Amino acid sequence: MGPYLRGGQDLKPTAAAATPQLLRRVNAQSVLGFIRDTDVATGTELMTRTGLTRASVIAVCEDLIRRGWIRELDARDEDQPPGPRKGRPARRFELNTRAGFVLGIDIGAATTTAAVADLRGTVIGRASGSFRATDIPAAERIDVVDRACRRALAAAGTGPEKVLAVSAGIAAPVDRDGKVLASQHFWSLFDVGLRAALQDLHGWTVLLENDANLAALGERWRGSGAGVDDLVVLLAGERLGAGVMESGRLLHGRGGAAGEMGYLDLVEGVGSSDGIASLARQWSAAGGGPAAGGEASARRVFEDAAAGDPAALAILDRISERMARVIASVASFINPEQVVIGGAVAESAAALLPGITALLPRFTATPPRVTVSPLGDSIVTVGAVRRALDYVEANALGLALRP
Amino acid sequence: MGPYLRGGQDLKPTAAAATPQLLRRVNAQSVLGFIRDTDVATGTELMTRTGLTRASVIAVCEDLIRRGWIRELDARDEDQPPGPRKGRPARRFELNTRAGFVLGIDIGAATTTAAVADLRGTVIGRASGSFRATDIPAAERIDVVDRACRRALAAAGTGPEKVLAVSAGIAAPVDRDGKVLASQHFWSLFDVGLRAALQDLHGWTVLLENDANLAALGERWRGSGAGVDDLVVLLAGERLGAGVMESGRLLHGRGGAAGEMGYLDLVEGVGSSDGIASLARQWSAAGGGPAAGGEASARRVFEDAAAGDPAALAILDRISERMARVIASVASFINPEQVVIGGAVAESAAALLPGITALLPRFTATPPRVTVSPLGDSIVTVGAVRRALDYVEANALGLALRP
DNA sequence: ATAATTTAGATACAAGCTAAATATATTGCC
DNA sequence: GGCAATATATTTAGCTTGTATCTAAATTAT
Numbered sequence: 001m002g003p004y005l006r007g008g009q010d011l012k013p014t015a016a017a018a019t020p021q022l023l024r025r026v027n028a029q030s031v032l033g034f035i036r037d038t039d040v041a042t043g044t045e046l047m048t049r050t051g052l053t054r055a056s057v058i059a060v061c062e063d064l065i066r067r068g069w070i071r072e073l074d075a076r077d078e079d080q081p082p083g084p085r086k087g088r089p090a091r092r093f094e095l096n097t098r099a100g101f102v103l104g105i106d107i108g109a110a111t112t113t114a115a116v117a118d119l120r121g122t123v124i125g126r127a128s129g130s131f132r133a134t135d136i137p138a139a140e141r142i143d144v145v146d147r148a149c150r151r152a153l154a155a156a157g158t159g160p161e162k163v164l165a166v167s168a169g170i171a172a173p174v175d176r177d178g179k180v181l182a183s184q185h186f187w188s189l190f191d192v193g194l195r196a197a198l199q200d201l202h203g204w205t206v207l208l209e210n211d212a213n214l215a216a217l218g219e220r221w222r223g224s225g226a227g228v229d230d231l232v233v234l235l236a237g238e239r240l241g242a243g244v245m246e247s248g249r250l251l252h253g254r255g256g257a258a259g260e261m262g263y264l265d266l267v268e269g270v271g272s273s274d275g276i277a278s279l280a281r282q283w284s285a286a287g288g289g290p291a292a293g294g295e296a297s298a299r300r301v302f303e304d305a306a307a308g309d310p311a312a313l314a315i316l317d318r319i320s321e322r323m324a325r326v327i328a329s330v331a332s333f334i335n336p337e338q339v340v341i342g343g344a345v346a347e348s349a350a351a352l353l354p355g356i357t358a359l360l361p362r363f364t365a366t367p368p369r370v371t372v373s374p375l376g377d378s379i380v381t382v383g384a385v386r387r388a389l390d391y392v393e394a395n396a397l398g399l400a401l402r403p
Numbered sequence: 404m405g406p407y408l409r410g411g412q413d414l415k416p417t418a419a420a421a422t423p424q425l426l427r428r429v430n431a432q433s434v435l436g437f438i439r440d441t442d443v444a445t446g447t448e449l450m451t452r453t454g455l456t457r458a459s460v461i462a463v464c465e466d467l468i469r470r471g472w473i474r475e476l477d478a479r480d481e482d483q484p485p486g487p488r489k490g491r492p493a494r495r496f497e498l499n500t501r502a503g504f505v506l507g508i509d510i511g512a513a514t515t516t517a518a519v520a521d522l523r524g525t526v527i528g529r530a531s532g533s534f535r536a537t538d539i540p541a542a543e544r545i546d547v548v549d550r551a552c553r554r555a556l557a558a559a560g561t562g563p564e565k566v567l568a569v570s571a572g573i574a575a576p577v578d579r580d581g582k583v584l585a586s587q588h589f590w591s592l593f594d595v596g597l598r599a600a601l602q603d604l605h606g607w608t609v610l611l612e613n614d615a616n617l618a619a620l621g622e623r624w625r626g627s628g629a630g631v632d633d634l635v636v637l638l639a640g641e642r643l644g645a646g647v648m649e650s651g652r653l654l655h656g657r658g659g660a661a662g663e664m665g666y667l668d669l670v671e672g673v674g675s676s677d678g679i680a681s682l683a684r685q686w687s688a689a690g691g692g693p694a695a696g697g698e699a700s701a702r703r704v705f706e707d708a709a710a711g712d713p714a715a716l717a718i719l720d721r722i723s724e725r726m727a728r729v730i731a732s733v734a735s736f737i738n739p740e741q742v743v744i745g746g747a748v749a750e751s752a753a754a755l756l757p758g759i760t761a762l763l764p765r766f767t768a769t770p771p772r773v774t775v776s777p778l779g780d781s782i783v784t785v786g787a788v789r790r791a792l793d794y795v796e797a798n799a800l801g802l803a804l805r806p
Numbered sequence: 807a808t809a810a811t812t813t814a815g816a817t818a819c820a821a822g823c824t825a826a827a828t829a830t831a832t833t834g835c836c
Numbered sequence: 837g838g839c840a841a842t843a844t845a846t847t848t849a850g851c852t853t854g855t856a857t858c859t860a861a862a863t864t865a866t
Contacts, residue, residue: 017454018429020821020854026421027822044844051420053824054845087843088831173738173769176650184768230657242736246656247579251649253738254633257769258649261735332664333645333736335576335656365587366576366660422823423852430853447813456855457814490812491862807866814861821854829846836839 025397031060032396035070035095042090061093068099068401099401100164104384107170109134114148115381116156125156138192160202161402167387169211169380175256178208211380212259213250216243218383219340224371232336237344320355328363335366342373428800434463438473438498445493464496471502471804502804504561507787508571512537517551518784519559528559541595563605564805570790572614572783578659581611614783616653619646621786622743627774635739640747723758731766738769745776
């Protein structure tokens with residue numbers, strides 16, 4: 001701190017000045033957020049919930065109506081709420097759920113799925129596509145994704161011009177700015193310039209994000225982590241990645257590699273053949289994963305274990321213990337309230353839950369609650385939809401709705 | 404989402420309504436923040452930096468002057484900036500650094516240190532105290548802390564009534580609300596109701612925080628992690644704890660136990676005699692720590708190693724490798740840009756840095772930069788001061804300055 | 807002295823919110 | 837059917853905080 005001003009200063013403002021318009025943005029967002037969460041809202045309800053006066057609430061609502069985000073219901077048009085209602089009837093506002101749509105995309109190594117959702121998050125169109133091989137050119141990968149998007153939009157009965165935001169999840173580290181850290185070959189598969197491509201093709205705003213991070217958003221929104229602010233989702237299948245939320249925010253780290261646990265084997269010094277990265281493969285081999293050679297073997301291990309077969313039981317015990325160690329590690333660094341197991345192994349994980357839960361207190365002083373994801377295959381697309389909706393809601397007054 | 408409103412709703416506002424006063428708060432904070440960083444600021448400088456117009460800047464400054472936070476310098480009173488300056492002389496504002504003070508406290512198991520700092524963070528008073536034993540009653544522990552605070556204030560030439568905020572760091576998990584998770588005996592040593600006690604005694608606002616977390620704040624402010632947003636500080640000495648910042652925010656986790664790595668031994672399955680918790684003890688035994696039985700042994704191990712003694716070299720190699728594994732674990736979960744080693748082992752850690760850095764790429768795909776803290780003993784108090792100042796600056800317009 | 811330059815101060819006004827008074831529509835009761 | 841009670845809507849005035857623009861002041865350079 002030298003005299004007067006330090007050298008090498010930049011003369012740009014550090015933060016944007018707060019203008020009166022900021023107030024409207026903030027208040028409109030909280031009003032819109034409340035209307036989104038109820039089916040129908042009256043002015044009085046909005047007053048009590050937002051703390052604004054009636055005049056302000058009405059002004060915000062008229063603003064939102066003018067911009068197309070909400071609409072006013074006709075006076076006692078149809079279904080009124082039950083019970084005796086005295087006094088002058090309230091004006092009723094509802095979200096214009098079809099004012100625009102969002103796209104949530106799950107881009108895996110072998111397949112991709114796109115989901116179209118309305119402004120309340122209801123999925124109304126869905127389509128998948130497969131990649132010819134893992135090592136295809138970027139343009140081809142983009143093309144497969146783009147076609148899945150178009151088909152999903154067609155299934156939803158809408159078009160690309162109604163898309164307000166797109167969120168895509170990939171199996172690689174993505175930093176806070178949406179840049180892919182492609183320092184490993186596998187990761188570079190996904191560094192195909194999707195953002196620019198979809199922007200050029202359709203004018204879409206594309207938010208790129210790590211798939212496990214989106215899974216965490218999805219679980220918190222519509223999965224078993226509803227309302228939990230400190231949440232970790234283990235996405236186990238082809239690979240093992242963790243999506244970490246702390247205090248309701250996603251963690252990225254410097255290069256977006258927070259939660260990338262592929263290297264943990266080495267760190268633990270137990271040898272990679274027994275490490276965490278191989279856990280998913282072991283599990284798959286034991287019948288949990290998609291590459292397991294059919295459901296027969298999966299079912300068989302669990303059936304054998306249920307029947308008391310020692311070999312099958314040993315496999316399950318081994319997997320349970322490694323899983324417990326992974327979760328305990330996470331608990332040490334992050335201390336989440338809850339850990340959700342999702343991805344391909346989720347279905348079979350349910351049977352292991354009691355064992356894992358029982359082991360945890362041995363490994364950590366702060367054992368989290370452990371659950372299994374109910375979202376199945378759509379765990380990433382659900383999170384992607386949530387991410388896109390978050391963006392839309394945060395920028396509602398800045399986005400143009402096309403009627 | 405039922406019809407109209409979900410059951411069990413609370414009728415309180417979700418968030419406070421944004422009023423025009425919010426604008427002033429935001430803008431005043433950014434003006435004050437800039438003045439705090441510059442020695443002397445003119446209106447024009449504040450305009451370019453904050454993006455506000457002159458009228459607004461002046462209004463904010465008058466406001467801040469009236470409240471006692473800043474003062475206006477007399478026209479060309481003394482030292483003017485050098486160089487030819489045309490035009491009408493600018494009004495010059497400076498921070499009233501002595502308008503109030505903050506206390507930063509480090510509460511260890513055996514000793515405590517309190518530091519008094521002015522509003523720019525310059526430490527102007529400091530005092531320590533020792534606890535008679537680790538298992539003393541809560542009242543006695545509070546009394547020792549309180550006396551250290553009084554002596555520090557006396558050394559600074561000020562009194563308790565000028566203290567605007569107090570931040571204390573303890574070696575236990577503390578959640579976001581300042582509550583201590585005392586599920587372990589060692590941790591419960593620190594759960595002594597300090598907050599309420601100092602509030603009752605002096606009317607102070609006390610912010611309780613984990614010591615490693617404060618160390619992270621300190622390193623980012625005045626240590627080797629200046630300006631790094633994704634930063635982990637390993638505080639190794641009596642125990643091993645990590646303070647984690649992600650995106651410039653401290654991580655707490657559900658119960659404040661984020662970064663508590665005491666249990667990692669078990670998780671890693673290598674056996675606790677070789678585990679991480681014992682690392683600090685090993686290190687101390689090898690001469691890094693305070694309990695090492697004097698500097699002689701510390702110096703000796705490093706001297707022997709420098710002289711090529713195989714036993715000494717083996718000890719250092721072993722410690723380097725374990726340290727590298729710990730850091731790689733952190734890198735997997737958090738992906739920080741930088742890891743700082745602080746606490747009692749810091750001094751001796753410098754010699755190990757090259758070895759640790761060389762090992763890292765073997766264990767993680769995203770190796771962070773590793774440095775050693777330059778803050779020495781004051782790493783926690785520096786962070787505590789920063790924490791208290793953050794609170795003061797965030798609440799500047801709500802705090803009453805007593806003249 | 808005068809011009810150029812830089813900053814200060816004053817005036818007009820726009821956006822947004824609150825508060826208080828007034829108006830309106832509905833229910834329920836006599 | 838008329839009237840009170842009730843809940844909501846609407847209007848009006850005023851406050852805070854901004855911006856934009858114009859004019860005045862103080863200093864240096866010519």
